[in-house]
Amino acid sequence: MLDVDVTTEKDLDFEYESVQKYKKDFISTRRGIEKVIVAASRHVSPAPSIDSSASQDGAVKRNNKLPKIKLKKFGGKIKEWIGFWSQFRNINKDETLDPSHKFHYLLQAMGEGGKRDVV
Structure with missing residues (x-):
């Protein structure tokens, strides 16, 4: 936190750059997380096919x-x-x-x- 009485323009520039870097890192991290979530949602197991059935314990049993x-x-x-x-x-x-x-x-x-x- 900056003390208003002793704050210089150099201090303000440094704080501004720090905030901008933090925002950039945050956005980059958020995009990375969103990509991982999208990729993970594509790898969801498909439903059993017509010639297969799931047992009570969740295992797929083949009928043929x-x-x-x-x-x-x-x-x-x-x-x-x-x-x-x-x-x-x-x-x-x-x-x-x-x-x-x-x-x-x-x-x-x-x-x-x-x-x-x-x-």
Whole structure:
């Protein structure tokens, strides 16, 4: 707080600049928070599909049996990555799978060249 009797123009300029910096930081922080809120609202889990139903504990149960899909093996070559990830990301996104099961699927899908850095 400024003492009116001893306040100089330099003090007023300093206070003004401090307030302006505070306002700028506040607005910047607020925009950042708003971006995070908008991004988080886009990642809300979708409702169960028509051929799925939720049990009382909230778990989704599938009513149909899908054929097993054999995962492509990833051998560590960059050329193989897109094909591998296009299949594996469905496992990664599946919220009904335990993370340890997802990791087990990942290890099974790794070829010899891909395993050396994982385990």
